[in-house]
Amino acid sequence: MPKKLLLNDKSVDFFKKVSELSGEVITLCDQCGTCSGGCPIIDEMDISPSQLMRMVMLGDEEVMDTKTMWLCATCNTCTVRCPRELDVSKVAEALRQIKLRQSFDKINIDKIPKEDLKELPQIALVGAFRRLTS
Amino acid sequence: MSNKQEMVKVFIMGEAHEVPAGSTIIMAFEYAGYQLKKGVGCREGFCGACATVYREKGNYKLQGGLACQTVVSDGMSLVQIPFVPAEKPVYDMDKITPDINTIKELFPTVFRCVSCNTCTKACPQDIQVMDYIQALKQGNIAKAADLSFDCIRCGLCALRCPAEIVQYNAGTLARRLYGKYLAKKSPELKNRVEEINDGKYKKEIQEMKEMDRTKLSEKYYTREIKLK
Amino acid sequence: MKIPYYPGCTLKSTAKHFEISAIESAKKIGIEFVELPRWNCCGVVASLADDDIMHNLAPVRNMIRVLEMNRDGLVKDEKRLLTLCSMCFNTLSRANNRIKKKSDDLDILNDFMYKEDIDYDGSVEIIHFLEIIQELGFDKIEKNVKKSLSNLKIAPYYGCMLLRPKDVGIDDPERPTIFEKFITSLSAKPVEWNNKNKCCGSFLTVDNKEIVVELGNDILTDAKNSGADIIVTSCPLCAFNLDNRQKNIKAKYPEFKEIPVVYFTQLMALAFGLSKEITGFDGNFINPTKLLKSKNIEI
Ligand code: SF4
Ligand code: SF4
Ligand code: SF4
Ligand code: SF4
Numbered sequence: 001m002p003k004k005l006l007l008n009d010k011s012v013d014f015f016k017k018v019s020e021l022s023g024e025v026i027t028l029c030d031q032c033g034t035c036s037g038g039c040p041i042i043d044e045m046d047i048s049p050s051q052l053m054r055m056v057m058l059g060d061e062e063v064m065d066t067k068t069m070w071l072c073a074t075c076n077t078c079t080v081r082c083p084r085e086l087d088v089s090k091v092a093e094a095l096r097q098i099k100l101r102q103s104f105d106k107i108n109i110d111k112i113p114k115e116d117l118k119e120l121p122q123i124a125l126v127g128a129f130r131r132l133t134s
Numbered sequence: 135m136s137n138k139q140e141m142v143k144v145f146i147m148g149e150a151h152e153v154p155a156g157s158t159i160i161m162a163f164e165y166a167g168y169q170l171k172k173g174v175g176c177r178e179g180f181c182g183a184c185a186t187v188y189r190e191k192g193n194y195k196l197q198g199g200l201a202c203q204t205v206v207s208d209g210m211s212l213v214q215i216p217f218v219p220a221e222k223p224v225y226d227m228d229k230i231t232p233d234i235n236t237i238k239e240l241f242p243t244v245f246r247c248v249s250c251n252t253c254t255k256a257c258p259q260d261i262q263v264m265d266y267i268q269a270l271k272q273g274n275i276a277k278a279a280d281l282s283f284d285c286i287r288c289g290l291c292a293l294r295c296p297a298e299i300v301q302y303n304a305g306t307l308a309r310r311l312y313g314k315y316l317a318k319k320s321p322e323l324k325n326r327v328e329e330i331n332d333g334k335y336k337k338e339i340q341e342m343k344e345m346d347r348t349k350l351s352e353k354y355y356t357r358e359i360k361l362k
Numbered sequence: 363m364k365i366p367y368y369p370g371c372t373l374k375s376t377a378k379h380f381e382i383s384a385i386e387s388a389k390k391i392g393i394e395f396v397e398l399p400r401w402n403c404c405g406v407v408a409s410l411a412d413d414d415i416m417h418n419l420a421p422v423r424n425m426i427r428v429l430e431m432n433r434d435g436l437v438k439d440e441k442r443l444l445t446l447c448s449m450c451f452n453t454l455s456r457a458n459n460r461i462k463k464k465s466d467d468l469d470i471l472n473d474f475m476y477k478e479d480i481d482y483d484g485s486v487e488i489i490h491f492l493e494i495i496q497e498l499g500f501d502k503i504e505k506n507v508k509k510s511l512s513n514l515k516i517a518p519y520y521g522c523m524l525l526r527p528k529d530v531g532i533d534d535p536e537r538p539t540i541f542e543k544f545i546t547s548l549s550a551k552p553v554e555w556n557n558k559n560k561c562c563g564s565f566l567t568v569d570n571k572e573i574v575v576e577l578g579n580d581i582l583t584d585a586k587n588s589g590a591d592i593i594v595t596s597c598p599l600c601a602f603n604l605d606n607r608q609k610n611i612k613a614k615y616p617e618f619k620e621i622p623v624v625y626f627t628q629l630m631a632l633a634f635g636l637s638k639e640i641t642g643f644d645g646n647f648i649n650p651t652k653l654l655k656s657k658n659i660e661i
Contacts, residue, residue: 023412040561044573071570074407075561076526080535087527093410107569109242117238119606120568122271123372123449123599125238125245127406127565130417133246234375249402249420251477268402273375296416 011059018056021094028084029053035078035088041071049078049088056091069095070106070132096131106132142208159186159201159212172216177202182286185258187293188212198256198290218289220300225307232315234273241304244270246297253291253301259284263291263301270304278305279312364437365494366428367395370450370598371403377447377598377625379642384446384491384627386640391502393494395444396437398427406449406599407565408456415467421457422471425486426478433480442487444494446627448523448597455488455530490524491627492540492596493532500547508635511550513657516629517590518542518552519581520559521600535559541594544626548633555588557581562603574603575610579618582608586621591657592650594626601625605647622650632661 007015019026029050036048045068047055055063063069072092079087096106107128117125140155144162151166160177163170175183184201191209201214223240230236237244244267253263266281282305291301329335342350373381385395401424409417428443445451461468462484472481495503518541525531525538533540538559542552560581563574582604585593595601605623612618624646631641632654638661643651651661 021411021413040577041563041566041573043576044570071566071573073561073564073566074410075522075564077522077559077561079527080525080531090410090412097411097414109246112242112568114239116568117242118235120238121372121376121598121602122234122238122245122273122403123370123406123447124565124567124602125242126271126371126403127449127599128568129242129246130405130407131565132569247403248405248416249423250416251419251423251475255477264402265400271403272371 007059011061013059014061015056015059017098018091018094021097022087022090024086024090026053026057026086026091029057029086030084032083034081034083035086038077038081040075040077041073045071049092052095053086053088053091056095064095064099068092074131093131100132100134103134105134109133142206142210144206144209145211147213148211153206155206155208157206159188159199159204159206159214160184162206162212163201163214168214170214173214174201179203180286182288185215185218185288185290185293186213187215187290198294199258200288203258215289215293218293220289220292220303222300222303227310227314230311232275232311236307236311237270237273237275237304240307241270241299243297243299244304247271247299248297250296252294252296253299256290256294258288258290259286261285266305266308267299267301270308275308275311276316278308279316282306282308363392364394364396365440365442365444366431366437367397367444368401368404368424368450368454369397370445370447372598373447377601377645379645380446380596380598380601380625380627383625383631383636383640383642386636387627387630387634388491390506390634390636391495391498393498396431398424398431398443399436401427404450404453404457406453408453409460415470418457418461418467418471419475421454422461422468422482423475423478424454425458426475426480426482428486429480429482441485442489444489444491446491446596448490448521448595449599451488451490452523452530456527458484458486458488459529488530490532490596492524492544495544496540500543503544503547503630503633504549507547507549507633509633509659511548511629511633511659514550514629514654514659515553515589515591516545516550517555517585517588517593518545518558518626519585519593519595519600519604519623521595521597522559522561522564523597525559541626545594545629548629550629550633553585553588553590555584555590557584562600564599564603567599567603567607571607571610574607575614578604578607579611579615582611582621583618586619590621591653592629593621593623594629595623596626601646608648620648622646622648622653624650632659 031050033050036050039049047066047068052068069092072089074089141152142155144151144153146166153162153165173184175181179200186201187196187198189211190207247267251264257263261284262281266278269277285302285305287302402420405417405420431437520538525535545552563577567574608620628641643649
């Protein structure tokens with residue numbers, strides 16, 4: 001028997017917001033797990049990319065407290081493999097943006113050790129600052 | 135012909151005032167009764183202390199300029215910015231190198247630039263601010279020094295930057311690095327510094343120190359600039 | 363052939379040897395890179411959020427410069443913009459594809475950039491150096507090889523940005539061959555291995571060094587186990603994560619044995635018989651000179 005899920009207004013709003021920001025039709029995801037299977041970072045994540053999709057689909061805002069959205073490196077391995085042509089990296093970016101747009105910084109630039117700043121190439125700094133600072 | 139002073143209406147912090155047409159923003163403030171103690175300096179467009187933002191009637195753009203140089207227009211909306219808060223890193227010029235590493239270490243925020251060019255649009259000195267930030271991002275100190283040369287550190291760029299970069303402090307670092315490490319050394323400068331250290335100009339400097347304001351000002355405006 | 367060239371920030375500092383070896387090798391096959399007279403950082407990573415228009419300003423400005431170069435006669439009817447760095451390639455391409463699809467975004471961008479002389483119209487094409495080489499024909503490379511690299515087994519590392527997503531990738535995202543063809547044309551042997559398009563951890567290297575160390579260890583160990591002597595890349599961030607970070611890998615796994623990681627253009631310059639200053643192996647964290655000598659390849 002199909003299971004009926006009841007979404008409240010708040011979770012519907014959250015789902016809509018992530019859908020709008022990501023531009024992805026998240027409900028197309030059929031939870032096949034292909035994205036998780038190929039994700040190079042999955043070992044370090046607390047929930048898998050497909051779980052992230054599921055939580056968003058259910059409007060579960062707790063997804064915002066996961067490590068996964070910050071660890072997605074936009075490698076697009078999942079993007080080219082998803083049978084539904086979904087882009088998990090865009091969903092992760094939508095979640096990050098919701099946080100970043102509240103003036104949240106995932107990394108504190110002032111706290112990066114000077115030796116690291118000297119060693120890291122410009123390309124690493126620009127990339128990280130774009131993805132992880134508001 | 136009547137010699138009645140033509141007046142324009144301006145809004146100072148939201149309040150309407152009639153001020154003489156042709157006034158600069160600073161003059162308008164003072165005419166309206168404000169006493170400016172902060173955010174005003176040389177009144178000659180050099181010191182950069184009187185950076186201000188304003189909107190003209192019928193123009194959606196928030197504009198920036200120097201209050202001592204910008205002439206008011208009818209319907210202008212004004213505010214005076216006393217000071218631009220900014221942090222500046224402390225560094226020892228003898229211990230830093232004129233390359234990308236110094237920029238990464240001291241001004242990591244320049245790597246947040248999104249090339250929106252808002253800083254360039256805001257700059258009263260017509261400096262290509264975005265381009266000097268980009269030059270720093272590439273580690274091109276000489277180019278950054280050159281492009282930022284006319285900066286008077288008014289702070290308008292930093293106020294408008296969505297990436298919260300303090301452009302003028304980064305530009306100052308570039309010019310210091312350029313001056314110390316990259317520029318061709320000038321023998322004349324070296325000689326002159328030696329002369330000063332040897333006390334050759336002691337008498338003149340002392341005379342100037344004792345001069346009254348009018349005399350000093352006269353001397354300044356009648357000075358001769360000798361270029362070889 | 364004269365072609366507008368976008369270097370990117372890192373190629374002007376830590377990856378200078380990538381740029382120099384590319385420019386000089388390209389000359390040998392008749393390509394002249396004409397650097398954009400004015401350019402800005404591409405932003406490294408593509409803007410992904412649907413409403414994030416601002417982060418497309420940087421890429422689009424660079425495309426306007428290409429139109430200006432055509433206007434000013436610096437190049438003739440050449441609206442392709444050549445890139446070397448994989449990340450610049452990817453970011454510029456994705457921005458270009460986005461505004462071609464969403465003309466509203468382009469209108470907003472043009473309106474915002476009212477200080478630019480020219481409006482952007484979507485007519486520039488972003489290409490990678492490897493694509494130009496393929497277009498010219500790999501035989502052109504073969505003909506210029508002066509120094510045989512036949513003793514050298516090379517693992518081509520594509521990483522992510524040359525291949526994914528599909529609409530910007532220069533080859534099949536799962537089974538690419540362009541690097542292999544390139545290596546063969548240099549007279550060297552491409553190694554078949556599993557991790558050639560596995561992510562190196564990208565910008566996570568800033569705040570999650572440990573993840574990059576793990577990924578690097580996997581990737582490099584696979585290359586060595588597959589018989590590779592050396593790895594080639596076209597990305598300065600991959601180069602940092604796979605080359606410089608070997609010292610961090612070694613700190614964690616003392617038994618780890620290092621393997622040189624170089625830019626593909628350095629080996630191109632080497633095979634073309636160009637000088638030491640141009641191959642620039644001193645710029646690599648792990649200098650491949652010793653390895654090359656052991657394979658009887660003179661630098
Ligand atoms: S690969 Fe696509 S369809 Fe499958 S779980 Fe992931 S996002 Fe859903
Ligand atoms: S894009 Fe993100 S979620 Fe997808 S495979 Fe790469 S790191 Fe994993
Ligand atoms: S660069 Fe910035 S601080 Fe300098 S003059 Fe222009 S706006 Fe003022
Ligand atoms: S305003 Fe800031 S982000 Fe915009 S171009 Fe200038 S420095 Fe860059």
